[in-house]
Amino acid sequence: MPRQGLNPRQAETVERLLAAGLEELRAVGHEALTVRTVAQRAGVSPATAYTYLASKNHLFAELFWRHLTSAQLARTTAGTAVQRLQATMRALTARIVEEPELAAAVTPALLGADPDVARLRLRIGAEFLSRFESALAEPDRPADPGVLEVLVLTFSGALLQAGMGLMTYDEIAERLVAAVEVIMRGNR
């Protein structure tokens, strides 16, 4: 359970673990990564790693959450809603594709049942929702909840398909741009 009232020493340990996790992920991929190898790379014992990381899935979810939110994307009000949504789709997928191994790892990881994973899952979902909401809303008109829901479902569906290997992460951006056009056709 990282992040809730940790003293500096503990925070430092968590940072080292997460940094080591990302390195290990890049180095060997998510299949080969184990919490113990991450612990070793962080110069920490496995027991310690397990006091901060509930599971491999939790590690991936935490890394993904950090990756997603560490660089905040510009939210403009310029252009039409369609253009803003398409820009959001591109920006999100671009951010995700920066760490392909992380993307591959997080899709199954977020389906896990650990409470820590569930917590992060909600936060990540809320983040996506909020991005789409601010892209869709006009100064004088709030976002239509029905349209918003379709956008979120479509986006998660695309991530799922990419996670399964049915689409590359490069393809999903253009598919999503096309999808926005289709969805918004009757909802401008």
Next chain:
Amino acid sequence: MPRQGLNPRQAETVERLLAAGLEELRAVGHEALTVRTVAQRAGVSPATAYTYLASKNHLFAELFWRHLTSAQLARTTAGTAVQRLQATMRALTARIVEEPELAAAVTPALLGADPDVARLRLRIGAEFLSRFESALAEPDRPADPGVLEVLVLTFSGALLQAGMGLMTYDEIAERLVAAVEVIMRGNR
């Protein structure tokens, strides 16, 4: 690798394994199920089970595929495309919700990397696509590929959210019905 050129004795063993798998799934849930307990329930040794089931994930994928296709749904041409799509959404989710444990099991399972899982994943995706396609197409007009893709993505997104526990499988039907309305608003 079930199903390809098995002699009657082997086919019988596979049937017993799959039946036992479904029973076990209903009885103890997908977390507690192991290939070995399924083998035991089927009255077969673990080694035998592994000659037909590459993995737990493969078992779930196979069971889901069978469940999905064992009762073929009526495909009418009556009503509007929106109505047919909504009926398809309801029918698919109704079929899935019949076996809630199977639904919960298959979502993570289909993300697996085993070749057997990948094969079934493609088949299942193709099945969904074909259902939506025949609901969307008019006698005189083929289905719009862009709309079709949005429908499939939305549907997989909804399944994903249900698999994560963000929605119940009962909720997703009505959400999907609403989603069809939104998507088709500009695409009738």
Next chain:
DNA sequence: TCCTATGTTGGACAGGTGTCCAGTCAGGTG
């Protein structure tokens, strides 16, 4: 009837997962 092909078996194997706990060590407190 015997033989043989082949499906099935038991059991060992090498890994991985997450848990637990008694023991160690260092940094801040008195």
Next chain:
DNA sequence: CACCTGACTGGACACCTGTCCAACATAGGA
């Protein structure tokens, strides 16, 4: 400066996963 709190350690634990292989048994052909 001695102490003591609390983070960290080492290592064993129970369990699961999928693989392998020599041995067994049984149905169908000779």
